[in-house]
Amino acid sequence: MRTSNxxxxxxxxxxxxxxxxxxxxxxSTSLKTPLEALRFxxxxxxxxxxxxxxxxxxxxxxxxxxxxxxVLVTALSLFGVLATGVMAAYAFARFRFPGRxxxxxxxxxxxxxxxxxxxxxxxxxxxxxxxxxxxAAMIVPWTVNIFAIFLLRQHIRQLPNDxxxxxxxxxxxxxxxxxxxxxxxxKAPLVTIAVFNVIASWNSFFWPLIVTNSxxxxxxxxxxxxFSREQTTNYTLLMAAxxxxxxxxxxxxxxxxxQIIQSQAxxxxxx
Amino acid sequence: xxxxRREAWSGIAWLLPALIILIGFRVIPIILSVRMSLYDWGxxxxxxxxxxxNYAAVLRDPVFWQSLANTGWYVLFEVPTILxxxxxxxxxxxxxxxxxxxxxxxxxxxxxxxxxxxSVVWRWILQPDRGLMNYILSWFHISGVRWLQDPRGLFxxxxxxxxxxxxxxxxPSIALLSLVLMGIWKGIGYSTIIFLAGLQNIDKSxxxxxxxxxxxxxxxxxxITWPLxxxxxxxxxxxxxxxxxxxxxQVWIMTGPPAGGPLSTTKVVMYYFYETxxxxxRLGYGAAIAFIAFAIILALTILQRLFLERRVQYG
Numbered sequence: 001m002r003t004s005n006x007x008x009x010x011x012x013x014x015x016x017x018x019x020x021x022x023x024x025x026x027x028s029t030s031l032k033t034p035l036e037a038l039r040f041x042x043x044x045x046x047x048x049x050x051x052x053x054x055x056x057x058x059x060x061x062x063x064x065x066x067x068x069x070x071v072l073v074t075a076l077s078l079f080g081v082l083a084t085g086v087m088a089a090y091a092f093a094r095f096r097f098p099g100r101x102x103x104x105x106x107x108x109x110x111x112x113x114x115x116x117x118x119x120x121x122x123x124x125x126x127x128x129x130x131x132x133x134x135x136a137a138m139i140v141p142w143t144v145n146i147f148a149i150f151l152l153r154q155h156i157r158q159l160p161n162d163x164x165x166x167x168x169x170x171x172x173x174x175x176x177x178x179x180x181x182x183x184x185x186x187k188a189p190l191v192t193i194a195v196f197n198v199i200a201s202w203n204s205f206f207w208p209l210i211v212t213n214s215x216x217x218x219x220x221x222x223x224x225x226x227f228s229r230e231q232t233t234n235y236t237l238l239m240a241a242x243x244x245x246x247x248x249x250x251x252x253x254x255x256x257x258x259q260i261i262q263s264q265a266x267x268x269x270x271x
Numbered sequence: 272x273x274x275x276r277r278e279a280w281s282g283i284a285w286l287l288p289a290l291i292i293l294i295g296f297r298v299i300p301i302i303l304s305v306r307m308s309l310y311d312w313g314x315x316x317x318x319x320x321x322x323x324x325n326y327a328a329v330l331r332d333p334v335f336w337q338s339l340a341n342t343g344w345y346v347l348f349e350v351p352t353i354l355x356x357x358x359x360x361x362x363x364x365x366x367x368x369x370x371x372x373x374x375x376x377x378x379x380x381x382x383x384x385x386x387x388x389x390s391v392v393w394r395w396i397l398q399p400d401r402g403l404m405n406y407i408l409s410w411f412h413i414s415g416v417r418w419l420q421d422p423r424g425l426f427x428x429x430x431x432x433x434x435x436x437x438x439x440x441x442x443p444s445i446a447l448l449s450l451v452l453m454g455i456w457k458g459i460g461y462s463t464i465i466f467l468a469g470l471q472n473i474d475k476s477x478x479x480x481x482x483x484x485x486x487x488x489x490x491x492x493x494x495i496t497w498p499l500x501x502x503x504x505x506x507x508x509x510x511x512x513x514x515x516x517x518x519x520x521q522v523w524i525m526t527g528p529p530a531g532g533p534l535s536t537t538k539v540v541m542y543y544f545y546e547t548x549x550x551x552x553r554l555g556y557g558a559a560i561a562f563i564a565f566a567i568i569l570a571l572t573i574l575q576r577l578f579l580e581r582r583v584q585y586g
Contacts (some may be wrong), residue, residue, distance in 0.1 A: 006365050009370075015360060016377045018456070023380065025403050026392045039411075040401045088289040095282030096275070103286070110297050112515070114568065116544045116561035119305065120299035120554050121321035141296035144289045174281065203385035205520045210549060221387040225524055228391045235395050246388045252381045257376060260383065264461065 017171050023246075024040055030054070032240035037236050053240040060237065062215050062246060067152025067224040074137045074201045074209075082190065089146075089152030090178055094164070104153075111146040114205065126211060131150055136220065137211040142201065148193040157190045192263035195256065201248055220245050274498035304558045312555035325559035335560065337535055338565045338569070344443035344541060346515045348451045353458045353511050354504065360459065361466035362496075375467075379460040385455070391523040393453045394419065397525075419526055422534040445534035450521045457515070462507045469503030470496070481550035501583040509575065516568055517541055 029037050030053055032046040052180060057063060092104050122141060123132075131137040159182065168179040185189075205221045212218050218226075224245050231238045298575070308325055310318045329335050364374055381389060396403045397418035405416055407487025425448060436442075441477075443451070473496065483492045519541040523530045529540030538546075544564065548557030 005368050007295050008276055008368055009574050012363055016374060019377050019380060022392050022396060024397060038401055041406055042403060084289040087285045091282045091285035096280035097279035110293060112299060112564055117304055117565055118297055118300035120304035120548050122296050146293040199383055205387050223384050225387050228524055238391060242388045242391045243421060246384045249383055261375060261379060261464055265464050
């Protein structure tokens with residue numbers, strides 16, 4: 001039965017090298033001198049490693065600021081998504097009120113509308129609120145994630161009714177039921193939502209590109225994109241900045257690999 | 272009666288935070304966008320009602336059609352490649368092999384890294400003079416590919432200089448294909464994971480039955496695997512089409528400035544919308560572009576549903 005797996009491994013390894021090579025090249029270039037980076041044929045690994053590239057990047061762009069901005073935006077929008085998501089999902093799953101199903105369908109329909117359709121008027125609304133180039137512009141519109149509401153609602157609806165009856169008999173209010181009964185049972189979907197949301201907001205580019213215009217507010221991705229446009233020749237510094245920008249998420253990925261991959265895989269099985 | 276009403280009010284109250292945000296930043300903007308698309312709406316607020324004039328103008332705009340064709344080529348070259356390669360990788364990973372976790376991680380790495388970062392790295396790799404890609408190709412005696420700067424169409428190159436193809440049929444430019452290449456590299460891991468989950472969900476007894484019947488590998492794939500993962504395939508197809516349509520950061524970072532070059536051959540719909548709205552500040556015109564693009568995506572999704580869903584077998 002068990003034939004030789006050698007050809008399979010060979011194919012997978014070749015593919016794997018292709019996957020990793022760009023990252024290796026990024027790291028390698030980030031440690032070269034500008035002269036060595038431009039040499040052709042290229043050297044695979046720097047002959048003397050220039051760690052000073054990394055300190056130089058911090059001197060040229062406010063990288064700490066970008067980091068802090070990204071962390072702040074990611075954390076606050078995640079907090080919003082979880083809070084609004086849990087409340088809305090509980091309402092859709094447990095309360096009866098007229099128009100509930102229509103409203104829920106409306107939410108789902110909104111999920112299908114692509115960004116360009118609502119982008120410009122949202123920008124104008126943010127402008128009228130005086131929020132352009134503030135954290136609020138990057139956070140507030142993204143404190144609701146319809147997919148999160150959908151996922152949590154499905155999960156809460158699957159919980160047995162007896163559980164809620166028991167809670168009511170014990171005199172629990174809806175708040176207490178939510179906190180003590182529902183949330184502990186929703187760990188898997190909550191982790192999925194958190195994973196999706198952190199990756200998405202850490203990497204988001206289009207929205208912050210449009211609603212920010214100063215270095216003080218800009219998140220990492222936008223800062224890096226502008227830096228890359230200025231640095232069309234100085235690739236060592238650019239690669240150092242890029243390495244710094246991808247490292248936190250790669251570390252997060254290695255730490256939470258299982259959850260990330262499983263929750264993504266699960267999303268494809270939902271139909 | 273009283274309880275009912277209270278429950279109804281609580282329901283609304285609990286929905287309120289989500290509702291306020293969605294109404295403020297989705298529903299109202301969508302309505303405003305419809306209105307905006309009916310006006311000649313400029314930066315300074317000077318506006319004149321033009322009815323469906325913007326839509327008519329967009330449909331007559333050669334740049335719009337070019338951006339649509341660019342997007343179409345992008346989808347046509349990227350989506351099927353991702354579909355087949357990732358299915359193949361998923362099948363390899365689904366064998367009883369060692370190091371599954373390691374492979375999965377490696378293939379998934381590009382998915383979690385930001386499109387901005389990978390665009391910056393790939394722009395460096397695809398440098399014509401000293402890029403890694405051309406160096407590797409030089410081992411095979413291919414040299415001097417000007418990846419992100421070559422506007423020549425693929426089909427025109429195949430046909431040779433003696434045949435002059437009409438502009439719509441010259442095919443995707445080398446520059447656009449470079450973006451496709453990176454898109455494939457970035458997107459494979461995601462679909463692989465989804466396919467792998469789909470494959471692992473197939474009941475092993477089907478395969479045992481097939482083996483007893485003496486079915487070969489190809490027959491087993493055709494008769495068991497392919498039909499049983501068709502919902503997954505459908506999902507991957509829709510998701511990769513949508514994300515291909517949203518291509519933007521690559522264009523902004525890799526093919527500029529001015530972005531969208533060379534000769535506008537990488538100016539995809541999303542980028543044309545951005546340029547119109549946020550560089551030229553023709554907001555009404557931009558809104559019309561957004562709605563026409565949305566209508567096209569919707570039509571394609573419905574078509575995919577009509578043609579493919581009948582063939583999808585839900586277990």
